[in-house]
Amino acid sequence: NAGVMQNPRHLVRRRGQEARLRCSPMKGHSHVYWYRQLPEEGLKFMVYLQKENIIDESGMPKERFSAEFPKEGPSILRIQQVVRGDSAAYFCASSPSLVEPQHFGDGTRLSIL
Amino acid sequence: ELKVEQNPLFLSMQEGKNYTIYCNYSTTSDRLYWYRQDPGKSLESLFVLLSNGAVKQEGRLMASLDTKARLSTLHITAAVHDLSATYFCAVEADTGNQFYFGTGTSLTVIP
Numbered sequence: 001n002a003g004v005m006q007n008p009r010h011l012v013r014r015r016g017q018e019a020r021l022r023c024s025p026m027k028g029h030s031h032v033y034w035y036r037q038l039p040e041e042g043l044k045f046m047v048y049l050q051k052e053n054i055i056d057e058s059g060m061p062k063e064r065f066s067a068e069f070p071k072e073g074p075s076i077l078r079i080q081q082v083v084r085g086d087s088a089a090y091f092c093a094s095s096p097s098l099v100e101p102q103h104f105g106d107g108t109r110l111s112i113l
Numbered sequence: 114e115l116k117v118e119q120n121p122l123f124l125s126m127q128e129g130k131n132y133t134i135y136c137n138y139s140t141t142s143d144r145l146y147w148y149r150q151d152p153g154k155s156l157e158s159l160f161v162l163l164s165n166g167a168v169k170q171e172g173r174l175m176a177s178l179d180t181k182a183r184l185s186t187l188h189i190t191a192a193v194h195d196l197s198a199t200y201f202c203a204v205e206a207d208t209g210n211q212f213y214f215g216t217g218t219s220l221t222v223i224p
Binding site for chain 1: 117146148153154155156158161201203211212213214215216217219
């Protein structure tokens, strides 16, 4: 039973480019969460999605960031016109329900040149 | 916004010693989680504490939860080098939608 799969593991972008981060939840998990981790800090919640629906995006920056979890395929976190401050590790987690623990992927480390 | 504070932020301890990491949170919640993170790696779930007075133990680690005091502890007994990592507590908001993570405790166990 594969865990939460994120790709790419490392992503380098120049300022102004777009970054797309992918997350395939564990089999049977319909709840997906995205977190951002800055160096030497804890994880900060960004967004919570269920299939085709954004449930809570209170942690998402209002501009340039968007997330989706289509009926088919992985969840995507999209960052448009990246800036240096977007450099961070982005973690995806999934759970089968709200009362089950979240399982984390290995993260995508985004570096902005 | 729910705030979660851990202390200490950095901990250096000798092998064989005992120590406790503290996690305080600012609002009511009955669900608290402890995770371990090795450098460059993802988070590994250690403990899930779901009620007041819950205590769980795995090897040299023991976690407890006091919901009235809004406090969880992670106690390390007779530390070994393999325990060196960053430990995070996370509190689940009552709405169940998101976790709030502490700042982490970076533990280094010295031989």
